[in-house]
Amino acid sequence: MKLVLTVNGRPVSLEVHGATRLLDLLREQLFLTGTKEGCGEGECGACTVLLDGRPVMSCLVPALQAEGGRVTTIEGVAESRAGSALQEGMARHGGAQCGICTPGMIVAALAYAEDPASAESMGEALAGNLCRCTGYTKIFEAVAEVLGRRP
């Protein structure tokens, strides 16, 4: 099918099997390889992107369901002030170790920064993002500093 969507603010039109995972569309057709695949079953959050402003697991989104949608990936977060601050905060606090969870973590944190009513706490907002290095303390410190609240 021909798919039209907006990725990081730019209109994109491409030919794709409608059942393709949004994750694969981003990485393999648009070469936006910042979005990672961790578990491939919606548990780890490494593939988190924003779809129409809300965080989703891109490994569980059929391309067809993103038709006409607005997608923000890690490559697009620097365009917002909060996204840029989160990236810098992660670097400053040593919030990235192996780095696989980092893009999804930043995207999930950005979603929470832009919609604080979406979760009851920062920890809950990031509960869908697993860090296999278990570097949560530094990640939480980085996000908390940027959001101006306690971890």
Add this chain to the structure above:
Amino acid sequence: VRSRLEEFGIAAPTSLEEALALLGEPPPGRSATPLAGATDLYVLLNAGQLEPTTFVSLLGVPELAPAMRWAGDRLSFGALTTYTETRRDPHVRERLPLLAAASRELGALQIQNRGTWAGNVANASPAADGVPVLLAYDAVLDLASRRGVRQVPLDAYFTGYRKSVRAPDEIIVCLSVRAPGAGARHFFRKVGTRRLQAISKVVAAGVLEFDPSGAVARARLSFGSVAPVTVRARRVEALITGQRLAPGLVEAACRAVHDDVSPIDDLRSTRAYRAALVERLTRAFLVPEPA
């Protein structure tokens, strides 16, 4: 993806009529599978555990839209209602707090944003976290096919492990639930390896309504992950209805509950641990800890 995508199809109907036609007449030699937020089906697709099928994506079907309608003490909501929507709705939070509690605990925000209540039912997993809550609130489903619409109470829906009365060409178009009266006790407890958002070892939901004398006027208690289907603890419900919750009755209920469930050993937990949990959860439901 461990599946061969070329063996799968996906269609995006824009009306209920079109969706039902696609489900009623799938391409030759292939099944058709209704697809909402994909949070269960795409896990199977990614793992290569799904037979080739044509997905019928329902997200563009306006008749299934997540509109909430109250009629007296019943709330009905469209099949595309997500956990995020129930979690954020102030009336749901006030009158049907278990819908909000389960929404928060059953998966990450990323899942809550896409997963639907109807999908949790249709997937028919005995470990579904939404289903016990729907049972506690006396849920009724509207199932539609080209033959028409029929209503099925959720407690008559599941027929066996991952089996239900839903025909392959039927879809859930809406669900309705009953809001308990003021003063009711609402109980939800999900026990997994983490406090939130891990697959349940045992999940429980219950509602107790009392008459003016303090006796139980109506009881609902249901468990997931302890039987081939999500079960209502009917023996417990019958035992306590009409009675005051005296200590002796509570202990009798904690013994009776073992006859309502049939837990097994599997990779998430053991039969013995689950049996112990079911008893403790029953006690916690009947005798809340002081706040």
